[in-house]
Structure formats: C-alpha cells, structure tokens
Amino acid sequence: MALHLILLGPPASGKGTQGRRLAEREELAYLSTGALLREVLRNGGPVADEVRPTLAVGGYVSDSLMCDILEDWLARHEDGWVLDGFPRTVAQDDFLKHWLAAKGQAVDGALALEVPKAELVQRIEERVECPSCGWSGQTNQLKEGFQCPSCGEKAARRDDDSLENFMHRFEEYKEHTVPVIERYRALGMLAPVDASEPIDVVSKCVEQAVNQLKSDGQKA
Template identity: 60%
Template sequence: MPLRLVLLGPPASGKGTQGRRIAEREGLAYLSTGALLREELENEGPIAEEIRPVLARGGYVADDTMCRIMEPWLASHESAGWVLDGFPRTAAQDDFLGRWLDERGQSVDAAVALEVPQSELLGRIERRVECPQCRWSGQKSETDGGHCPKCGAVAGPRADDGRENFLRRFDEFALHALPVIERYARREKLIRCDATDDIGTVADRLARYIDSLSSHGQEA
C-alpha cells in the first residue's frame, strides 16, 4: 500500500526541506500547502482575493477554503503515496482529511512532528529563501551563490517571512496545530522528531523512524 504521511511543525522547522527528502527517498508525491497557496495568488486563481489579505498578515487560511484547495490535489493523487507538508493544521482539516481517506478505504500512516525551539526558528526565518520558479525553499547557505540548487533561478526571501509574521504564525500553530499533533499521538500514529540538528542528521533520523512505522509515538 502507498505510504501516506503528514508533516507538521511550526514555521521554519524544516518541513519543506525534510518533506522533499522523505518524498524523494520513499518515491512519494510531495505537497507544500504554503507553496500551493502562493501559487494560487500568483496565478490569480479563483480564491486569490479571499486568501491574499490572510497570507499578508501571516494568518492561516479558513478551514473550508483550505479543504477546497486541497481536495483537487488529493483527488489527482488518490492512488499514490504522498507527504503533506503543513496539512492538516487544524482539527477541522484533520476531520476533512480523515473523512476523505476513509471514503476511499485509506488512512494516514503517520504524522511527523518536527520540534525546534522558538529562538532557533527566528534565526532560520532570517536566513530562509524560496525559488519563485520551482518553489524550492531552504536556507540561504543551501543555495548556489543565491541561485536555486534545483533549477538555477534566483532565490530570495519569501514575501510572508518577517519577525511579526513569524510570531503570528507561531501563535496560530500553537493554538491550532498542536492539538492535531496530540490527536495523532492518541492514535499512536505520531513520530516526534528533534529537528534542531543539521539537515542531514535530521533526515537520517527521520529515515530510521519511517522505516520502523510500527514504533509510532516514540521520540525520534
């Protein structure tokens, strides 16, 4: 059966970097909800004006809107395994995903929670860049002289990054996403991962735990 994972963590915890690595290693589709929303804005999609002010102030998109955006992507990957980066972020989104999968006889195999102290996250925000072409994101030190390591385009700071936006998003994460993480813990489907180390060390740590999904709920 295809492996289906959700990746949760506060802003700048490394979800994009680690999510892509997991997807590549396991042969899974990868979705960044943040990149999906920014693409919706840039393409002037049907709900762009609805979500633009929310993202500008560092907020989370309303649950029903986020689920409407996600459903076509899920449908197009119905028979595939995947890594969802940043979804579900609320109990309502988790309920939606659970119902959607249950109707198809599927389920989430595990939720991975990346854990990083707030002080470290602030430093990462200041160094984070994203490629406007392929949506790669990571630390400036990972670029090739400021160019995206994937497609070569110039990578720059994300429009929604900044101290105030980070603190607002961090508070939103604590309020809404932490209860989702605890839901997966109660279901014994949670992998907690200390993500304060370097990228390679964290990736190796996650690989070991994904290889041993029977040990859900243990500390990585």
C-alpha cells in the first residue's frame, strides 16, 4: 500500500533527519520543501527571483507559489511519499487534500515532532547542511574535516540559519503550521513524537507511530 505521510514540526526539530530515515524504511519518496526551494534558488530563473527575498529573511513562500512548485513534484511521485515541511498552512493542506482526492488518494497521517524552544535555538547554532546531497544535521554528526556523513562532501552552515531568521520562522510556524497540526489532531490522524530524545530513539518512536497509523488505516 502506498503511504502518504506528512512530517510537521518547528524549524530544527529534526524533520530532515527523521524524514529521510522514514522514507528509506518505508521505501517512499522523500521531499524536503526547504531543500527543494534551495534547489530552485541554485537553478535561477523567474521563480528563484520570486522566492529569494522571502527566504533571505526566513519567511515562508506564498501558498500559491509553494503549491505550484509542489504540484510538479507530486505528479512525479504518486507511489507514496513523506513530505517534510508541507503543508505549512491550512491553505496548503486544502490544496494537498484536493490534489490527492482527484486521484482517489488521501493523506494517511501526520507526525508532529515536538522539541522545546530552547533546545531548538541550540540546534540552530550547530546545524549544518551538505550542498551536494542535501543531508542536514548537527556538527557532531560530521566526519573529520567537516565532511558529510552521507556523501563525504564538505558540509557548511546554511545561509539562512541565523538566530533572527529562526525566531521569525518559529513565529510563522506557531501562526500558520500549528493550526494544520491541530486539524490533523482533531481528525484523529496525528501522531505526536518527542523529538528532544537522541536521534535513534526518535527514529524508533517515529517507526512505532507510523506502524500505528498503518494499523488504524487498515481498521478504517
């Protein structure tokens, strides 16, 4: 059965790490909206020019533009996926539901990674990303010479990972994404995960949460 899973949480909550692990374990496509947007910037063009000012200050791209960007990716990955960071707003969630419904599909569940704000700030200060393969994590996960543990290329701090940008993104998360989380909670489709634990512990909790979502789906 093709699974369609959403991974939500504040910035630096570990969505990238857990999303990639989950997608690999379930043999699903994985999408990081942040990585996708940074790829758009690298490719250049009118869309890049439109999103660059927003990303430079840690803002969220408009719903209409984000949905346009995601629609192309979704059309190429209809056999199941893990979405990291989408939908970030109720409007984006509406778009996703309508897009799936038109194909006789639906979201199977959402996972919400939960981490105290103080810990998120510390993570931001230590977060790095590989410009080659898109891996992201903490400095203590790097190999000697600041090398990416996934592909071996040199990782670096993200340009948008300033404390000011984090605070802006965190407030945007509370205003726009928390209502999406509460929507899935009200539907009985949300699996909260304590993401303040070590990575492997969180990964195990995510696995258990997904197994429960699959079990609930089979009973429905």
